[in-house]
Amino acid sequence: MTQNFKVRASTTPQLHLETQSGNNFHAPVQAFLPDDPGLRAQFADQIWYFRVFDFVDQETTPAQVMDIEIDAVYKVYRPALTLPLNDRNEIRIGLRAFQTLKGNFVNSPFTNDASIEWFHSNIAGGEDPFGRKFYGVNEVAVNYTDRNGKTLNMQAGDIILGGVELAHTYYPELQKWNERNLFFNLQSQIGWNTSAYNNSLDLGVGINAVKKYRLNTKSDLWFGLGYSVLYKNAIDGRDNLDLGNNRFLGSGEVMAQWTHQSSKGNQNIIGVNYQNQTSYFKKEEADYFHLKGDYAAINQGWHYGYTTLIENLSSWSLLYTHARPKISYTIYVKEDLNVNNAPDVETGISVQIPL
Template sequence: MKYQKLVFVLFLCLNSFVFAQSDQDSIPPFTKNGISKPSIVSTNPFGIFISRLNHNFKLKASKRTELSINLESGNVWGPNVKTYIPSNESDRNGLIGIPWYSRQFFFDGDTQDAQSFEIETDGVIKGLRVDLTIPIAKNQELVVGLRAFMLTNGKFPFSIFTNDKFIEFFHENIAGGSDPFDRKVFGLDKASINYTDRNGRRLNVGNGDFLTAGIETHYYYYPKIWNDKKIYLNFGGHLGTNLSKYNMSMDIGLSAAGVKQFDLNDRNFILFGLGTNILRKNALDLQSDNLDFGTNDFIGSLETNVEYTFLSQGKTYHSFGLNFYVQTSLHKKEEDEYNVYIRDDEAFNSWGHGTRHLYKNNNYWTFVYTFTRKISTSIYIQQDFTVNNNPDLQTGVSVKFGI
């Protein structure tokens, strides 16, 4: 609890300082530059241990040094599931075609040769991201970032919309029905992530425990090719260093993105962005006992973003963005054809999603509102409609300003 209070108080102090200074001449002007989007990468319980990439939809390189601070909160849930991966070809062929939820009745993990892993997730993952953008040339910039995460039980008031009680209230009264994921069966407002990988290495964390941290370096180049047509491109190279005791490694990646601007009049415009990237996770292992957070070495993602912006009489930009993000699966999909999933005795509703969807593409929708004057402030809400191992609900707030 003391860690949650510390983060909460620090952010309130930061907001108070920033907004108290917003009308002071000492704050350098901050100009809206492309789609106003904070980091919307989900607090996926496996994904936070690697350097997943946030797409860049700026129109040009920053002219001055900028600081961005993001706080995020995502509710993760999945009852205990043990998964067997049969080693023998004959066992695999015998399970193909059997519905995934019935395979446990046709396989004996004690006598048949197989690898296995086990996972259960419960709680609200809190994330802090700090990015410093440094111009290094007219069309180039360097972004140095820090990310850190911890697990909490999500109790009010530290998690207003992402706590278990609010989510189950929404399910029961608006959409989903009564306890569609068995949260109430196992108890609300608890926090634990327990994972044993196929090599027998373990992760066990509880409420208030620090999860992982990392340092990220991003280089962006903005070529002036079709700027006269209001089409803006950028290309990026990325290096991420994961500093968790569970995965100490370095990831490398490449990205490309484009933005098209449609002017409605001198105070209203629409921006459409499309971005893609690829990441080689664990390109370099910095320790020999890293946990296995996915059998796919390469992770790719695609993101589309549409934003409407109007400039008010007070010379403030108000932006409303809708974003769709899709990422390739963390595990190789072919295993899902013959894997054996063992249900927890107390789980009945959607019990296999947290494990089985590690083999499915990852996607979610995000709505972002941003107002920009001397400071750019964003708030967002994110929903995983396909229940594919992302937070059931994630929210975030971000401030960005020149220094």
């Protein structure tokens, strides 16, 4: 669920077109969560990479088993339409689709494997720190088997229609606070996931606060704080892939931006955002998981395919917006400073047009 740091409803319908590009790489890893309570208790007292577990079969050594391999540039396409209902309310209808690409200097100049590994080799990180070169640069390998035996396999160029979102935002009139340039809004959202792997309905709510500081007649400084909760798979379809056993996902975001109005009335905006999201899988799994992977083949991070799923995910974003009366453009770069490839780096560009 995306935080909304607007301070008032749109006055006209707005068409929003956005494309995102993110590099995800997780070396093949197999995760085992043994069912034996005694073994789980033993594992809880051990560092995870010292745990010993040899899976034979479900009768001899019962366990939940997952296989994870992710190597792709993901393109995300998000068209949306915002419709004002009145001065205090608006709705937003959006679609989202995902595509896996090999990545190259044309379709993903900054997020393809070759660009990232050039940065690692020549600027920071060292030679092939996570094994991208070992497994092949600019390739696609998306293979996931969940703990119930259901699978997801994607090839280069595959597209998944992720779903449809309907969001409502209410901008309350709080005169005492608004006079102090402090604004609030309340969000609610329904998301219908339409893919064959996840046919379900998500519900979400959020609250956001924005504070404005006037620097001079042309420039302002804005700070925002928002938090939302998503009830994932509130209505669940049959035979869905297990994409996380945490049914509630919390997401917080902090925003700081500087806006400047030019002599022609256009706006230039520079912003920095920090985001943090709760884990997809339950954190208590950290006490008893066992992993198998080719840890000797790569320098580090062979376990990230699973361990990122039981940790909070965080990222920093740098954004620039140029807004004119008839159109606005936004570009951003997002970096995962935990360096766990979830994703490693992400870029995006969007256009907003009043109708």
